[in-house]
Amino acid sequence: MPDQIKEHALFIADAHYPNHGNYFLKLLQKIENKTIETPQLFLMGDIFDLLFGYNNYIKTFSQEGIHLLNKISNKLEIIYIEGNHDFCLKEIFPNIKVYSRKEQPIHYKLGIKNVYLAHGDKHKTGFGYNFYSNILRRKSTLTLLRPFEKQIIDHRMGKLKVKKICGDFINFEKRIDAIREHYPKDSLIIEGHFHQALQHKNYISLPSLACQGEVGVVEKGEVVFKTT
Numbered sequence: 549m550p551d552q553i554k555e556h557a558l559f560i561a562d563a564h565y566p567n568h569g570n571y572f573l574k575l576l577q578k579i580e581n582k583t584i585e586t587p588q589l590f591l592m593g594d595i596f597d598l599l600f601g602y603n604n605y606i607k608t609f610s611q612e613g614i615h616l617l618n619k620i621s622n623k624l625e626i627i628y629i630e631g632n633h634d635f636c637l638k639e640i641f642p643n644i645k646v647y648s649r650k651e652q653p654i655h656y657k658l659g660i661k662n663v664y665l666a667h668g669d670k671h672k673t674g675f676g677y678n679f680y681s682n683i684l685r686r687k688s689t690l691t692l693l694r695p696f697e698k699q700i701i702d703h704r705m706g707k708l709k710v711k712k713i714c715g716d717f718i719n720f721e722k723r724i725d726a727i728r729e730h731y732p733k734d735s736l737i738i739e740g741h742f743h744q745a746l747q748h749k750n751y752i753s754l755p756s757l758a759c760q761g762e763v764g765v766v767e768k769g770e771v772v773f774k775t776t
């Protein structure tokens with residue numbers, strides 16, 4: 549039996565911390581000091597602009613966020629769905645339920661409705677993307693790259709910092725319909741990744757915390773978008 553998504557559960561997606569604002573850190577502080585109360589926190593991927601396990605240098609960019617998230621995870625149920633910018637996270641967050649791209653979608657229930665959660669880069673990404681992400685998201689690759697880590701990571705971080713991550717997605721409904729084909733018609737699909745903040749039929753494209761400054765909140769059994 550799938551777990552329930554609880555009333556007042558919080559969905560955070562695509563914060564791209566720390567390169568695209570510190571909304572994420574502010575939000576964590578509000579959860580920690582109980583300004584925001586939630587029984588369940590879903591992190592929907594690309595929360596960090598670049599973070600992966602088996603590497604100490606990459607953690608230095610996001611230390612405050614990592615530390616606070618770990619602290620909160622001692623007393624709050626947190627589900628972390630990895631994105632294409634944050635992966636191999638199980639070793640960084642021992643008290644968080646972390647799901648890799650391979651393990652997605654995650655099946656939950658919202659009332660009697662079946663809900664499928666994924667970051668959003670699972671389907672319709674093509675061979676190149678799958679090849680690249682399968683190789684990259686591996687402990688062996690990350691270990692192998694370690695001697696060059698500073699150059700590679702500094703270079704990547706520099707590019708990510710100036711990358712334009714907000715904007716409209718052309719033909720988005722067509723893309724959504726292609727994703728919807730992989731799921732039962734009467735289910736609800738919730739994803740991040742596209743930064744669009746909209747619902748199309750049974751598909752919810754969560755707001756990006758970095759772009760819209762909003763999160764998803766469950767109110768009276770429905771997911772609504774709210775500024776934090």
Ligand SMILES: [Mn+2]
Nearest residue numbers: 594631632741
């Ligand atoms: Mn993404």
